[in-house]
Every structure is written in C-alpha cells, then in structure tokens.
Amino acid sequence: MNETVKKTGFPLLLVLIGLAVICGFTYLFIEIGEGLLEKEVKSFDSFIIEALKIMETDALDLVMLFITELGSVWFLTICSILVILILWLRSKDGWGIAAFFLAIAGGGTITRVLKQHYDRGRPSINPEIDAVGFSFPSGHSMGSLIFYGFMIYLLLKSRNPKSIKWALISISSTLIFLIGFSRVYLGAHYPSDVLAGYLAGTAWLMLCILALEWIEWRTHYHIRPFRSIRQFFVKKFHANPHK
Numbered sequence: 001m002n003e004t005v006k007k008t009g010f011p012l013l014l015v016l017i018g019l020a021v022i023c024g025f026t027y028l029f030i031e032i033g034e035g036l037l038e039k040e041v042k043s044f045d046s047f048i049i050e051a052l053k054i055m056e057t058d059a060l061d062l063v064m065l066f067i068t069e070l071g072s073v074w075f076l077t078i079c080s081i082l083v084i085l086i087l088w089l090r091s092k093d094g095w096g097i098a099a100f101f102l103a104i105a106g107g108g109t110i111t112r113v114l115k116q117h118y119d120r121g122r123p124s125i126n127p128e129i130d131a132v133g134f135s136f137p138s139g140h141s142m143g144s145l146i147f148y149g150f151m152i153y154l155l156l157k158s159r160n161p162k163s164i165k166w167a168l169i170s171i172s173s174t175l176i177f178l179i180g181f182s183r184v185y186l187g188a189h190y191p192s193d194v195l196a197g198y199l200a201g202t203a204w205l206m207l208c209i210l211a212l213e214w215i216e217w218r219t220h221y222h223i224r225p226f227r228s229i230r231q232f233f234v235k236k237f238h239a240n241p242h243k
Helices: 003-034 039-053 058-069 073-091 094-118 139-157 162-185 191-221 225-239
Strands: none
Touching: 003 191, 039 162, 039 191, 058 162, 073 094, 073 139, 094 139, 094 191, 139 162, 139 191, 162 191
C-alpha cells in the first residue's frame, strides 16, 4: 500500500467510527424524545426526582445555584468570547475559531429548534434559575457539554504538562455532570431532559470536531482522500486484471 493511502486510510476509519457514534447518540436522543409520554421515561424521571428530594438542604441549594450558573447562556457566552480571543492571539487558528463558533452558536440554535419541536413543559417555572420556556432538551446540559467538551478537545491537543492537562480535563468533565445534576436538583428539568441534552450535545460536538480535524488533516497533507483511495484500487485492478 502506497504512502498516500496509508495517510488516508486511518483518518477515514476514524471519521467513519465518529460518524457511527454520532448516529448512535442521535438515535438514542430520538428514542427518548419519542418516549416522553411513555411509562418508562416517566418512571425514570420520577425515580431520580424522588431520590434527589432526600438530598435537599439549604447549603446544597446554594451550591447548586452557583453550579447551574456555570452552564448559563450569559456565562458561556462570556467564556466563549474569551476562548476565541485566546485562540486568535496565541495561534491565529482561523479554522479552530470557526469550528468553535459553529459548535457554540449551532448548538444554541439546535436547542431552540428541539425545544419548540417537542414542546415539553418544565417540572417547575423559576426565572431566577433560568427555568422558563420549554424543557426538552436541557439547554444548560447541551450547552455545557459542547463548551466544556470543546475545552477538553483543545486541552488534549495542547502542549501543557500532562498533570495540568488531565487536572483541567477532570474539572471540565466534572462540571459537565454537575451542571446537568443541578438542573434536576433545582427542579428546572426532568432527568430525561438532561440526558437528551448530553446526547444531542455530544453528537453535535463530535460532528464539529470531526469537520475541523478533517479540514486540518487535508490541509496538512494536501491529499484528496477519496480520490487517493479510488486511484489506489484502480491501479490494483489494472495491475491484476484477471484476479
């Protein structure tokens, strides 16, 4: 196998695996969305909500109120602007900025469209914790997964010391979980809203990252992958026409 095909085959395999994972997460999201009125989803939501009521304390309320703000629109918007400035000042990474902006802005748009489509009411309405409008999927969960997930992606690609890199990745991963947890604890969302937000957010984030990696890979190697593979098999066929 020639060098071009070697450089082409593995990235293509990763893309195919990534697309398969995206399809799987999308399928699970659709299954939850279609089952909102079914007994299984209602039982799942009720069980977790009742379990969390046992944990309620005034101190934990304050902690959850703080954590939920870390996934709010205003906070993630400010952080996103800072990330774009850092990417531009440090590396002039135009494609990275474009992918990050698409992930954040596109995620917000997708959330609004999905909320309008499923038209699910919230467990409780409380403007003080940004619990207004439709409930499914959770915008905090989806937005935090996309933002902090992209931060994890950037950290994995960075040249920071491993100890710092993995400490920040652990913090980001924990924040993603805690923000979703806070939305259920505070009564702003059903557990299925949060789970659906994670699924939709992961699918969209992976799609944006795959697109970015694909563009950077093609730019780096100056290869047209599908043409390279087609030429490889054509040459093999002409070299062995009777096999």
